[in-house]
Amino acid sequence: MELRDYIRILRKRWVLIALLTLIGLGAAAGYSILQTPKFTSSAKVFVSTSGGETVGELAQGNTFTQQRVKTYASLATTPIVLLPVIADLGIDRSSESLARNVTASAPLNETLIEITVVDDDPALAAELATEISESLTNVVETIEKTNSEGASPVRLTLVQHASVPQSPTSPNVPLNLALGTLVGLALGIGLAVLLETLDTRIRNERDVELVSDRPIIGGIAYDAKAGERPLIVHVDPRSPRAESFRTLRTNLQFLDVGHPSRAFVVTSSIESEGKSTTAANLAIALGDAGARVLLVDADLRRPKVDQYMGIEGGAGLTDLLIGRAELQDVVQKWGRGQLYVLPAGRIPPNPSELLGSAAMVRLLEEFSGAFDVVLFDAPPLLPVTDAAILSRVVAGAIVVVAAGRTHKNQLKGAVGALENVGATISGFVLTMMPTKGPDAYGYGRYGYGYGYGYGVEEGEKAEKADKAERAAKKAKKDAKTSAS
Template sequence: MLYDLEGKADSVELRDYIRIFQKSWVLIAVFLFLGIGAAAGYSIIQTPKYSSSAKVFVSTSGGSSVSDLQQGNTFTQQRVKTYADLTTTPIVLLPVISELGLDLSSTELANMITASAPLDTTLIEISVTNVDAALSAEIATAVSENLAKAVENIETASNETGAESPVKLTLVQHAEVPQTPVSPNVPLNIALGALVGLALGIGLAVLKEALDNRIRNERDIELISEAPILGGIVFDPKASERPLIVHDDPKSPRAESFRTLRTNLQFLDIGRENRSFVITSSIQGEGKSTTVANLAITLADAGARVLVVDADLRRPKLHEYLGLEGAVGLTDLLIGRAEPSDVIQPWGKGDLFVLPAGKIPPNPSELLGSEALVTLLAEFNRAFDIVLFDSAPLLPVTDAAILARLVGGTIVVCAAGKTHKGQLKGALANLSNVDTPVSGIVITMLPTKGPDAYGYGRYGYSYGYGDTGEPTESSPKVVASRP
């Protein structure tokens, strides 16, 4: 089943953020706990402070009519704000310092005091914050009493008749000694620390993801190319020890990945006269040659007559993976030194045949673009159901691009976690420059755990196996089309 590229724009941002969280949850958790720890530590080293409040009622005298009372109330509300501001002035604070014997200046004492007047009321609330709970209550009460005296003196002095002040401040709530500190607010500090730590962790995770330019999953490829994703090959830490996983461990998830790739390749083969494919990659080490070898084995197991050609005339590897003699091969055919029947070697029990690269020539690009190869390709297409060419990477040399112009299709191998997005773009651009469309992309080295984990059922059908490791009757069997 070819991967569907339609309808992939919905919920992209949310999905990406969820993926980042899944990948970097350890980093985010570390910063979260660091933020909580920093907030808790800050709260512990802070000296507790206590706050005590007293309330003063402001009233006016004179007049008994309703109109006089309304005017007096309006006058009082207008003056309350002024009296609240008067609380932190030296005229009020200096007597308090003297009475309580405080070793403070009026400015230092003013910094401990806040006075507020609620809207549409004639109350003034005076709060004092200090490290000494009892002292904060004493200061709040003393400030309230001295404010009343100061206002009375000021209003009396400003009265031209010399009569008593019409304004009176009454202490209606004495300050009480607080039992619990108001600072530090440990729950609030920890909540803020957790929020800051979480924000930093998420920010660093997003930044890390933005700076990571490597291909991670099929979505990264979708953003670069519209070519179908034919399949994904899961990562195997022992791949170098057992490159032919389909042959060595047919029940493994990685072997199943190649069978899924085989199934998807069938769709590309429908109606084609030229049933040859060049398999290449952007750079070295992306699993290109092992993909060719394992795919060829699965095709042969499904009943197809397959020819694998090692067209990497710079660093040939196929003969080593398959355990064959590679001294003679494709180069000998291209220069007319040998016939196909002399150098093509059978492999395994099925109809799988291998054409090694032969000796490394000084001019690989010229040989691969020669008329001799065109003639050979036509002969191969007549004799085999599918022909797979293992070619050199696209970015270092032009061999694969030249060969891609001659064959029926091009498959690009991309290694998850290794290939950079720019490298894949460059490789696809090289094919586009020679007017060669990409038949499909195969992702290798996909992780089996984590947010980028690969489930092979996503790209094709699932298979059942008996005790022998061979496909059961319920398993689909793919046979490449014949001319």
């Protein structure tokens, strides 16, 4: 991953990261509250040796003292030192239990022993530190008695009495809170990166580029009302989604400029990625620009173009393929521009064979001669082979990819299906792109957003006029059918 990927993850998963950080902070606060406060008190004992008048003897005595200090410090937690303290203070503890709260340290090259006691009671901690220091001096003096007079050459002196601590040393609330926050933050970032690594869905242009080197020719902004108004180009021409289709129209004009055919198959990897609405809106945008466009519903399994465009779908492509009708009999003009729609017609039992037949090739030649651009709305690539078969005989395939829905392995499978039959992938169109967040729709690359194009009222008027024209045309056909 690159730095920008981590930044995108932080922006995308900031709620999760913030939540785990707060949980870590809360856990640290709860731990600190539940812990019993501990108080620490220390006393210091000075170790010296007697005897020696010359400098050499004094130096030898000092070296001897430094060597014995470590041993004396170890004695501080032994029963011989602690049991008298327990007896004198009358506390209900064993020497082993008390030893766990006592530490004795002797700094290097020094003759001082610091005895530290940790306890729940600050007064008892100070009293224990002082009593243990005095007990240690008595024990060492007894052990080190070596001469005939019963005097010890080693002398321990209590030079610093333990004082009663005013504040607890543990729990260290600021430190605990800081550590809890850091641990929560680290867990949040780690979990966010893990979830992003395990998420194989296509999210943005870079994910598509990792699958194929073919260009991304358009990005369609997500619209929550897309199901209610699929033909957005006329309904709301100033919306980002409508502008996306006009940008896609512009980019399409530069695809395969040297190819004699301007026929394209619009397909996708799986269902519900927006291929039919993309084909329909792109056809409308091309028609608005003055091109003579034919939109063909080549999904002979689940045709939808007739529903979206509001036309009669009883006869169409299948009738042309089996020779039961002529083009002028089944093609229907849509709107006030130069857009014509060819519905799928009756659903045949052998869609793949029909789309791959010689009759389909002849029809394509006829379409290319009569129209500037031909768009085929084909089935998805992974469930069936219809789109792959049809893509071999057209200028190229436009693969629609739904952001946040299509998985990378699904897109790889779709690309492989087209490459296996020798079809050309003209480009990819990202649909359902979010308008907010780290994977937000790129206005600078695919569109210009609000403020351009026709007004909303003009678009609604155009849509109403188109609907009225389609209704009149359908009524005329129904009357003709009834008369016959």
